[in-house]
Amino acid sequence: MSAPRASTDNSAGAQRAPRTIGWLLLTPLLLWLALFVVVPTAILFVYSFCQRDELGQVVFAFTPTNYARILDPVYLGILGRSLWYAALTTTLCLVIGYPVAYFIGRSPPARRSTLLLLVMIPFWISFLLRTYAWLSLLKGDGLVSALLHGMHLLAGPLDVLYSPTAVILGLVYTYLPFMILPIFTSAEKLDNSMVEAALDLGAGPVRAFTQVIIPLTRPGIFAGVLLVFVPSIGMFAVTDLMGGAKVPMIGNVIQNQFGQARDWPFGAALGISFLALFAITFWFLHDRGEARR
């Protein structure tokens, strides 16, 4: 009886001690979050049930119509496209990012930090600047076009820009590091003897990968998918610039409500619905992830 009780006491003690100081240390963050996340979300929530007058001013009079409008086929179509683009972006990021992340995670520590630095370098340049760079690369008489002409791989001018392809390209480019980093963290922690044990027990490289490496890096995959999928649904800058506003995603619609359309209540309703959608999805995925452990 003594041994288990001792261990319980110990763990409880280990948890109790930092409780007060822990909250104290968290205070700045909590204040920040309360001020800039909780309060704005609450305001958004209130706005979402308000009305607008002809000039676009918010009128504090309760109405559920903003939410009803979301079910309009036009918006549902855009939402569907957003989900599809985000899913495609996430899949591409996973397929491209996993091998990179795994390779970096399994490299010798000295080379690891160099490779990681290379992944991070794009962050040193403004996101907008990088997106504009893509524009000049992809435009009809741009560098990529010239290159393809030079190699006789393309006859006419390159016609990629302002198309769904360009949007997906931009999204994948933007979010790839967010897929690489969490998977890298998981791959780095993966004990090499696990892989060797799989090989030793008769699993070829492919089965060692599917049966052992993927399950053991699942936390990284899960985090990466979340980090790419969620923001890419709401992304509006890339769609605006590289899609030429021809292929709007839900982010563009929301942005538009707060901008030109001046319909804040509807924008708020879209935002809140989205938040709810994410929360539910995350909960679902997380529970499944937990159940698997």
Added chain:
Amino acid sequence: MHEHPDTQLEWEFRLPPAPLAAAPADVSAAVMVELRGVTKSFGPVTAVDHVDLTIRKGEFLTLLGPSGCGKTTLLRLLAGFEVPTAGEILLEGRDVSNIPPYRRDVNQVFQSYAIFPHLSVADNIAFGLKMRHVPAAERRARVEEALELVSLGGLGRRRPQELSGGQRQRVALARALVCRPKVLLLDEPLSALDAKLRHAMQLELKQLQRQLGITFVFVTHDQEEALIMSDRIAVIHRGRIDQLGTATEIYHSPASAFTADFIGEANLLDGDIVSSNGVTALVRLDEGVEVTVRAAALRPGSTRALLSIRPEKIYITRTKPAKDNCFKGVIENEIFRGAMDELRIRVAHNLQLMAMVANESAHEHAWHKGDTVYCAIHTDDIVVVEQK
């Protein structure tokens, strides 16, 4: 309420009526593995250097050496994780040097156990069978059998995280054994266990190996462990096999200064061979003391010899005994070592011998620092390790 820690009883292997693999009668001179001039270099570093080694079917062979001596690389070459830079590895006569680990009938117990955390105990053990496409029904039966073999019956559905270190070690063992390997490789599998459990496991592993008749290649840096468990020991030093032999051969007739020093403890003494009468020879140690050794141990023409004297072979008396090798000395230090007392005895102004005596400090004959004593050594207990 009683909490049973890992008791000895619980840890005993329950052996099945039908052995998993070949019968113990298989222990023979038949060759299981043969290494021919195997070399493994990592850039400028040669980890394994022209090793020739024959491993017999059904034997318990230990690769013993200090860390960094190349023993683990040698094991990894056998497993297939490394490809030899030169030389070849034959498994039952077939060259497997370039065969990947997943196509070799060899399994390993890893030092870290490498239990898959995402699988249950039973699924861990079934992994190798699954990879080999063993039908589900047979798989279940063999997993059950393997669990019983390592005394983990009924724990198949547990998660590895719920097991103790000793239990995880058993899972690793069962997971490898269930594949019925031709050779089982064990990479310091007991190093993470506490001393008591470790000793119990040493005996049980040895017993298990005898019962199953599977060839075991065991890597350890612990010379005591090697002496207890092995049929034969290969002492590895700087990527080469320093000496290969049974535990008694290696302990009593070390063939090099390294082996004499690494296995157990030894007084290593250099000296000139000054005379020989055909039966015994006289060696004058560099410290001036003269020692009588067996002449048969010396090659004709040798002039220098390195002698090894085990500390427990030195008999300490108060009165001068009538022996060839007898030195008067003063106890300079007495070190309590549990069952034994270690005495440091100054026998010449620049020669100190280490002797072990049964601990009798409560006894009236106890030895004390400053006592003048005689050290007697039987001629046969002085081993000529090297000579030139």
